[in-house]
């Protein structure tokens with residue numbers, strides 16, 4: 001089983017989540033590749049069994065617009081039936097960006113394996129286990 005984790009992170013919080021999810025998946029025996037979105041290619045979608053995408057809430061409850069949004073748009077036609085999970089960090093909002101993103105990926109036909117995982121700012125305390133646990137869940141696919 002190969003998990004690919006692709007993320008954007010401005011101040012490192014979503015990157016920490018990506019690394020924790022990867023740790024959980026590796027501990028459960030999965031092969032894992034973690035990439036910042038600037039290193040990602042649309043072909044990465046087809047080259048893994050499960051795809052985890054991570055992006056914080058930016059703008060006004062939207063995905064980061066310069067790199068991550070174009071990447072998501074570039075794969076939207078290729079994710080029908082894809083096993084996926086979404087995650088990201090947020091600040092002052094109520095998680096609307098994640099609800100919108102989950103709906104968008106479902107509308108594109110993705111099979112979301114878990115609720116979108118959101119963490120307020122940096123992962124601390126229980127957040128760490130929530131991230132690792134998502135990794136283990138994805139590794140079980």
Ligand SMILES: Cc1cc2nc3c(=O)[nH]c(=O)nc-3n(C[C@H](O)[C@H](O)[C@H](O)COP(=O)(O)O)c2cc1C
Nearest residue numbers: 009010011012013014056059061089090091092093
């Ligand atoms: C330009 C900008 C816009 C943001 N917009 C939102 C927002 O609409 N809602 C929210 O909850 N947090 C917002 N945030 C807060 C970030 O989502 C939060 O700080 C998050 O932890 C950043 O994750 P990162 O360290 O992975 O970049 C914004 C932050 C920045 C810098």
